[in-house]
Amino acid sequence: TQLLEQSPQFLSIQEGENLTVYCNSSSVFSSLQWYRQEPGEGPVLLVTVVTGGEVKKLKRLTFQFGDARKDSSLHITAAQPGDTGLYLCAGAMDSSYKLIFGSGTRLLVRP
Amino acid sequence: NAGVTQTPKFQVLKTGQSMTLQCAQDMNHNSMYWYRQDPGMGLRLIYYSASEGTTDKGEVPNGYNVSRLNKREFSLRLESAAPSQTSVYFCASSEMSRRVDGYTFGSGTRLTVV
Numbered sequence: 052t053q054l055l056e057q058s059p060q061f062l063s064i065q066e067g068e069n070l071t072v073y074c075n076s077s078s079v080f081s082s083l084q085w086y087r088q089e090p091g092e093g094p095v096l097l098v099t100v101v102t103g104g105e106v107k108k109l110k111r112l113t114f115q116f117g118d119a120r121k122d123s124s125l126h127i128t129a130a131q132p133g134d135t136g137l138y139l140c141a142g143a144m145d146s147s148y149k150l151i152f153g154s155g156t157r158l159l160v161r162p
Numbered sequence: 163n164a165g166v167t168q169t170p171k172f173q174v175l176k177t178g179q180s181m182t183l184q185c186a187q188d189m190n191h192n193s194m195y196w197y198r199q200d201p202g203m204g205l206r207l208i209y210y211s212a213s214e215g216t217t218d219k220g221e222v223p224n225g226y227n228v229s230r231l232n233k234r235e236f237s238l239r240l241e242s243a244a245p246s247q248t249s250v251y252f253c254a255s256s257e258m259s260r261r262v263d264g265y266t267f268g269s270g271t272r273l274t275v276v
Contacts, residue, residue: 060202084264093166093252093267094205139204141265149220150265152197152205 054078055142055153063159064130072125072156074140081143083116083123084150088137130160164188168253168268175243175275183238183271185253193256194236195265196220196228198249205252211236212258243275 058073074083082101086094098107100116100123107114111134113126123140137157141150166187175181187194192213197205197220207220209228217228225247227239236255240247250272254265 055204057204086264092269093254094265095267096264099264141205149195149207149210151207154202154204 054151055140057138057140057153057156059156060154061157061159063161066131066160066162067129068160070127070130070158072127072138072158074123074125074153076121076142078142078144079120081120083120083143084141085114085123085125086139086141088139088155094137094139127158130158132160132162134158135160166253166255166266166268168251168271170271171269172272173274175240175273177244177275179243180239180241181243182240183251183253183273184235185237185268186235187253187255187266188234189255189257189266190233191255191257191266192233193258194230195254195256196226196236196238197252197254198222199252199270200249208238208251243273245275247273248275249273 056075084099085097088094098114103118103120105116111128115124137155139155140153169184195210196208199205206222208222208226209220211217211230214233217230229237250270252270253268256265
């Protein structure tokens with residue numbers, strides 16, 4: 052059983068479209084992070100959110116942490132082919148800072 | 163460049179063989195981690211080391227052992243490889259006092275057990 056559920060698992064869209072990726076859990080997290088992973092490489096941190104209701108923007112990417120700190124979303128505006136990759140959410144549940152990862156959303160942006 | 167270095171990048175083992183995956187970081191991080199990544203399952207924690215001299219089991223520790231050799235190095239050993247251990251293995255490090263910085267990952271070791 053996956054503690055963090057991501058949806059959708061796969062997404063194929065045209066350049067210029069908008070999209071949202073969801074990360075949901077029944078557990079409360081002290082912080083939540085989003086990573087992007089490209090083929091043959093390790094995940095790279097995009098953002099960390101720590102406060103319920105927090106919204107962070109990174110250029111065309113908008114990240115939101117749910118009020119109850121159980122869920123998060125990633126919204127991409129006007130997607131570009133360079134956004135193609137595997138997007139992973141990861142939550143920390145306690146002070147040991149072990150991260151629990153979701154199963155990932157594989158995004159393909161077609162030119 | 164500063165970061166996490168993993169060796170080897172690729173390895174093929176026969177069932178029953180042993181091997182050690184090496185990991186070193188040069189960011190002076192206290193904590194280090196080993197994850198495995200399988201299709202559709204994200205990253206699953208095998209073992210971690212919160213600080214030099216300590217190691218703890220993660221979600222999927224069976225069939226693996228680890229050694230935190232010093233602050234920089236954290237190795238993962240497969241004593242008797244099994245086909246179920248075919249996976250991509252990632253080492254990561256972090257500084258617990260700065261959670262917002264997240265994990266820094268190596269580029270992975272792709273292991274195939276035949």
